[in-house]
Amino acid sequence: MNLVLALLAAAHLNVFGASSLSEVLPRLDRTARYQFAGSDQLAFQIREGAPADLFLAASPKYPRELYAQHRCSKPVTFATNTVVLVVPRANPARIRSVYDLRRDGIRLVVGAKGVPIGDYTRRLLANLGLTSVLSNVVSEEDDVKLVVAKVALGEADGGFVYRTDVRSVGNRVLRIALPAAAQPTVQYDACVPTASKRQAAARAFLRRLLGPAGRASLRRAGFRVP
Amino acid sequence: MRAAFAVCAAAAVSFLALPVVAIFLRVPPETLVAQLTEPAARDALLVSLKTNAIAQALVLAIGTPAAYLLAANRFRGRSLVLTLVELPLVLPPAVAGIGLLAAFGRTGLLSTSAAFTQTAVVLAVAFVASPFYVRTAVAAFEAVDATVVDAARTLGARPWRVFARVALPLAAGGLGAGAVLAFARGLGEFGATIMFAGSLQGATQTLPLAIYAQFERDFDVALALGALLVAFSFTLLLAVKWLRSTSTSTFHFAISTSA
Numbered sequence: 001m002n003l004v005l006a007l008l009a010a011a012h013l014n015v016f017g018a019s020s021l022s023e024v025l026p027r028l029d030r031t032a033r034y035q036f037a038g039s040d041q042l043a044f045q046i047r048e049g050a051p052a053d054l055f056l057a058a059s060p061k062y063p064r065e066l067y068a069q070h071r072c073s074k075p076v077t078f079a080t081n082t083v084v085l086v087v088p089r090a091n092p093a094r095i096r097s098v099y100d101l102r103r104d105g106i107r108l109v110v111g112a113k114g115v116p117i118g119d120y121t122r123r124l125l126a127n128l129g130l131t132s133v134l135s136n137v138v139s140e141e142d143d144v145k146l147v148v149a150k151v152a153l154g155e156a157d158g159g160f161v162y163r164t165d166v167r168s169v170g171n172r173v174l175r176i177a178l179p180a181a182a183q184p185t186v187q188y189d190a191c192v193p194t195a196s197k198r199q200a201a202a203r204a205f206l207r208r209l210l211g212p213a214g215r216a217s218l219r220r221a222g223f224r225v226p
Numbered sequence: 227m228r229a230a231f232a233v234c235a236a237a238a239v240s241f242l243a244l245p246v247v248a249i250f251l252r253v254p255p256e257t258l259v260a261q262l263t264e265p266a267a268r269d270a271l272l273v274s275l276k277t278n279a280i281a282q283a284l285v286l287a288i289g290t291p292a293a294y295l296l297a298a299n300r301f302r303g304r305s306l307v308l309t310l311v312e313l314p315l316v317l318p319p320a321v322a323g324i325g326l327l328a329a330f331g332r333t334g335l336l337s338t339s340a341a342f343t344q345t346a347v348v349l350a351v352a353f354v355a356s357p358f359y360v361r362t363a364v365a366a367f368e369a370v371d372a373t374v375v376d377a378a379r380t381l382g383a384r385p386w387r388v389f390a391r392v393a394l395p396l397a398a399g400g401l402g403a404g405a406v407l408a409f410a411r412g413l414g415e416f417g418a419t420i421m422f423a424g425s426l427q428g429a430t431q432t433l434p435l436a437i438y439a440q441f442e443r444d445f446d447v448a449l450a451l452g453a454l455l456v457a458f459s460f461t462l463l464l465a466v467k468w469l470r471s472t473s474t475s476t477f478h479f480a481i482s483t484s485a
Contacts (some may be wrong), residue, residue: 044442092332107342109424114443138342139424142439150424154333155341 013201014051016042018058018116018188019143020081020162024221025056028214029205038115038143046193047071053196054205056188058144058162059116063191072191078209079188079223081162083120085176086151086169093157098178101133101158108133109147109156112140117147120184121160127182148173162186164222188223249452261450269428270436270451277344277432278412281351285408289360290401294389296360297367308364315357319417322353326422346423347430355412359404366400367393403469410462414455 012033017025022036035042035052043062046052047069055072057063063075087095093106101108111118118140125131138156141147147159152169158176166175190209192202208214215225250258261267296308314322326349330338340346370393378392394401416434423430425439433451441448 041442109342112425112439137426139426139430140439141424153327153331155327155331 013053013198013205015054015056015205016046016050016052017056018042019145020058020117020164021056021188022145023168024164024217024223027221028209028217032205036143036145038111040114040116041142046195049195051196052193053198053202054190054192056190056209057116058186058188059119060187060189061116061119063189066193067191070194072193075189075191076206076210077187077226078190078206078214079218079225081164081186081188081223082183083117083124083160083178083186084163084166085158085178086148086161086166086173087158087176088151088154088156089172089174090154091174092154095158095176097176098128098130101136102130104136106133106136107138107155107157108136109139109141109150109159110134110137111144111147111160112142115142115144116186117144117161120186123184124160124178124182127184128179167222246456249449249456253446253449253453257446258450258453261444261447262454264444264447264450266427266431266436266440266444267447267451270431270433271454273344273347273428273430274413274432277347278351278409281348281355281412282405282409284348284352285356285359286405289356290363290394291389293360293363294367294393297364308361311360312357314354315361317354319354319415320421322350322418323421326350326353326418330422341422342424342426342430344423344430347419347432350418350422351412351415354415354418355408358411359401359408362404362407363397363401366397366404369400370396399469403466406462406466406469410459413458 012031014035015025015029015032016035016037018039019036022034025032025034035045035050037045039057039059039062042050042052042055042057043066046055046066055063055066056078058081060075060077063072066072067075085095085098085101087093093100093103095101095106100106110121113119113122122131122134125133139150141150144161144165147156148161148165148169150156151159151161152172154172163175166173190206192199192206196202209218218225253261262271296304296311317325326346327334327341329335330340330346330349332339332341340349374396375388375392378388383391413432414434415432416438419430419432420435420438425431425435427436427439431439433455437448437451437455440451
């Protein structure tokens with residue numbers, strides 16, 4: 001039984017990726033097994049012993065923490081992103097700019113604190129002097145795709161997501177530009193968990209991601225590459 | 227032979243008890259109690275109590291007459307209606323969540339603005355918990371001795387009086403047990419709530435949602451809330467047993483004596 005499980009597991013590389021990478025990674029490599037979730041949740045699972053071979057986070061924070069605890073290799077940056085405001089295509093709250101979010105009764109959905117998109121959203125609002133709009137938040141979601149879904153469904157009036165998230169739901173949401181000066185640095189870092197038994201394969205995947213093929217895929221998906 | 231049965235029984239009981247015991251062993255009791263004063267824990271407790279109280283009141287107020295009607299009448303399509311009432315018992319909570327969104331969401335069938343409010347929590351709780359009450363209540367009313375009801379009627383009692391003074395008191399034990407079961411299920415509601423009501427501390431974040439939100443941030447708070455729910459549920463189930471034993475009428479959960 002254990003041998004069968006080991007063989008089954010050995011055939012695939014377990015890649016733990018931030019939700020915002022859920023479209024681009026399978027296109028780059030179809031053979032790996034992916035688990036997509038909030039980066040904070042993935043880091044928690046890795047600390048609790050989940051069999052991750054590669055950790056691709058939407059923030060430098062969690063790979064750095066794991067590295068400091070000797071639980072993963074030295075993090076490398078492989079992409080950057082920007083935060084955008086999306087509203088349902090019908091735009092029921094008639095939001096034209098981020099400043100409209102101050103109006104009472106707006107239903108805003110954001111990432112929870114600790115989830116990368118949640119932390120970036122709070123930083124962005126602080127940069128804009130708009131932290132008061134957080135009083136219009138009706139739900140705090142555990143990863144960015146849940147924010148996307150609630151806006152695309154038309155249940156929320158607006159939500160902060162990554163630029164790259166808009167592509168998959170482009171026909172259901174409108175993107176509202178944000179002042180570039182207020183953008184937080186959205187940086188994607190990767191590391192190989194020290195507990196992984198497939199270090200070589202994980203490093204090969206990472207090399208591919210950092211190489212021309214990976215860079216091209218990331219760029220096509222709307223990421224910027226360093 | 228006997229020993230084999232005993233081993234199976236011991237295995238089953240310890241398998242079921244182990245995770246529950248583990249919650250209490252992982253953190254000492256005084257720490258558990260201290261964690262409950264955390265703002266996230268306190269808010270979740272208040273949200274859970276408020277939304278469940280309202281949902282329960284609705285379930286009892288609407289479910290009791292509905293169950294009485296279903297128990298007293300035989301009509302075409304009755305088993306269909308009973309099956310519909312039972313459906314949320316076995317429906318995956320995620321299905322309940324998208325169903326509620328499709329029905330009560332802003333772009334849904336009735337296009338209400340309930341999503342992401344405490345109303346949404348109440349609706350989610352009522353949806354998943356009410357079958358526990360209604361199904362038990364139907365069985366409890368069915369178990370009321372028909373000759374007693376007939377006697378009241380022939381003595382000239384009007385239908386309302388028969389219901390209020392005869393059927394209701396005789397079914398009270400079963401109704402109480404059903405209400406407690408529904409309350410226990412409602413307190414634990416998670417899937418439908420997180421999809422339909424979202425999760426916001428102090429507004430829609432109930433105890434189970436707070437456990438989920440806290441488990442990677444502050445495991446001790448998650449454990450403390452878990453321990454609280456275990457204690458609640460255990461007490462409620464004990465109450466069901468007590469209500470059943472004091473019940474004047476026997477009833478069978480989720481089994482209709484005649485369909």
